[in-house]
Amino acid sequence: MKGWAPIGLTVAALAAVPLFTSSNVVLNFLVMALLIALVGQGWNLLGGYGGQYSFGHSAFFGTGAYVTAILQMRYGVNAWVGFCIGIAAGALVGAAIGALSFRSGLKGSYFALVTLAFAEVLRIVASVAPVTGAGVGTLIKLDLRPEVFQFQSRAPFYWIILGLVAVSLILVRLIEGSRFGAYLVAVRENEDAAAALGVDAMRVKLGAMTISAAITAAGGGFYAQYFLFVDAGIAYGPWISVEALLAPIIGGIGTVFGPLLGALVVKTLGELTKLVTGDAPGLDLVIYGGVLVLVIAFAPRGIAGLIADLRGFFKPSLAAAKPNPDRGHG
């Protein structure tokens, strides 16, 4: 059962935080960091494990957010049910975009550009379509009852997003130790060689994209309930696509904990920047860019890779005997 203890300990430690502090600033910070960790985990499954770099994960985030909000406000659907349908809708959008791009044989930067284009199309449609509230956006009516996914305090929101992150960690860990995971990584490394070994690359990528989109859509639905407001710029805007890929790349691409580590680091840096410089808009993005360049230049395997290297540095004999203790033996 190697690999499960770190997930259990991390989640347990994070779950205890609201018992020690009721500061809204702290909880709000952690909720946003965990939200990015969740969305980033979605991106990581497709991009980190599958090697398909999407620049348009906002397409799934926004679909999750809008479906959750619109079903409640226009069709009177219960918020929890709407949230679940939002996840399914996000998965469907992922499968559709995946089918179109993979069937056309799009890879690498072409795939990235097409996902970006799909997300932009959705953003523009959402900013004019009546059903989304067009430019005004969709406001969810304030109704602080748990039955409708709204709470008096931040703590329950915090535990819910932590629960979602925990599910995503377990899911990715399970995939990592499965045939599907092995095939996904094989497709990332070399599609032709994988096909020669019986791997249906198209199906594997499509499966990864669908699950990836579902995870990211869950983040969108949560966002809608947390802020009770969605508009086209928030839901389908490039900001979330950027954060979705920033967190796993900085944390460690293709690792279970990468997105969580990266999200905590990125959000901490963002907050520190605000403390130092005041609220100059866009300055946190400059910092993100700088960190991204540094990570890609000096730690291409992210913080997780850096930790593994340091561990190897201090225990050279152990590392030489088993260079990859976490991989392949699950």
Added chain:
Amino acid sequence: MADTLLRIENVSKRFGGLLAVDRASFVAETHRITALIGPNGAGKTTLFSIVAGFLPPTEGRIVYDGMDITGMPPHRLARRGIARTFQIVQPFIGLTVHENIAVGAHLNRPARAEALAAAADVARMVGLADMLDRPAANLTVSGRKRLELARALAIEPRLLLLDEVLAGLNPSEIRDVVPVIHAIRDRGITIVMIEHVMQAVMSLAEHVYVLVEGRIIAEGSAQDIVGNPRVVEAYLGHGAAGRLAAGGGAGG
């Protein structure tokens, strides 16, 4: 005459104005080693890619185990028991040797633990047992060729297409790998190999086809082939066979 596992019927492949394969036909008999030889650029790898489903033929038919498999995608051919290695080795660089082979072993074994166990067995067979936990990126040329072979074997194929697995190896490494290929054949796997190393073709192949400029110009046992004047000319140029025969007595 043994059963025929693979039958290539009048396969042609045209790339624009270039006819890379020109109505090539050959058969691979069950449990035997068939070799496809020919000078550089003869179309051997193109023909292999067509058989393995990586390229559609312009015309012609490929029959495997009594079934027309022309145009079937590679992953479905793999599931029917056709494995191939690549001339330019294609390891999954980011993975260990063990994980590389396990991808192949997963074809018949959904469970991770079983796939890893089977992968370790295959590694032992090709002589990679000591390197299981090594990253594939750190292997030598010979190691990578063995890995290529191991991965293909891990899918438990009935037909193994070997694209120059011996190229780039030194003579002592070739001597190590030749018995491995014999052992694979003895397990009941039918082998079709493209090979440049004549030493290996002579000691391995039970039937040889010669492909020149996209056409099969000769076939027969390895001994027949090396004595065939058309084959000698294809390799050494027009008139070479005559000069060799004439100069044979004097120059040795």
